[in-house]
């Protein structure tokens with residue numbers, strides 16, 4: 297489990313260690329969308345929630361389609377708009393588990409729900425604003441990063457006339473610049489929203505015509521373009537591709553493989 301010093305809400309991002317899954321999913325796989333035994337997955341989620349100390353028993357997860365959609369779970373939220381997952385006869389049987397379709401981020405001011413997003417190289421972002429009581433988790437792959445997905449939560453706060461000076465953001469383990477090689481179409485997608493100077497801060501051209509890209513730095517720049525200070529952002533330097541001991545990586549193994557998850561809740 298990894299977490300951020302600057303985030304005080306109950307939160308964590310899982311690794312591939314400490315769970316009960318076997319084979320390609322060993323041992324901590326938290327995704328119930330794939331072919332892993334769902335009972336193992338639900339046990340893994342329960343292990344992660346207990347380790348973080350989360351007491352809330354209503355979990356909302358994202359479907360994740362590389363969109364820029366962040367769903368706000370407000371007090372009047374209608375849970376019937378979500379897909380309900382059957383966790384009976386598992387270690388999550390006392391929990392309610394919902395999936396939000398076509399959503400890549402979740403935010404709330406409520407203290408009775410757990411927010412959950414999935415990863416295997418994409419960038420996990422965790423948000424907390426002590427002033428307003430906001431918590432959020434956002435999934436930002438290269439597409440999301442190119443489309444400034446990290447800004448969506450900040451834009452919501454600014455759009456609702458809330459201050460962002462006390463917003464704290466964690467950027468977690470994901471594909472690192474040491475390993476994440478991309479080609480021209482990916483770099484071209486970044487040219488739309490980032491200046492040449494900004495691109496130079498997170499993309500390194502190689503002699504083979506490809507590029508190494510730093511998605512963590514790109515997300516930090518996206519946040520700073522919205523007025524967030526570097527001091528408000530904490531970045532975990534670990535790379536999911538080269539650290540096979542601690543992390544699942546789609547780039548390294550393809551599928552089948554496990555997924556890691558971010559969990560955040562206020563209590």
Ligand SMILES: [Zn+2]
Pocket residue numbers: 472473474475476535536537538539
């Ligand atoms: Zn690496």
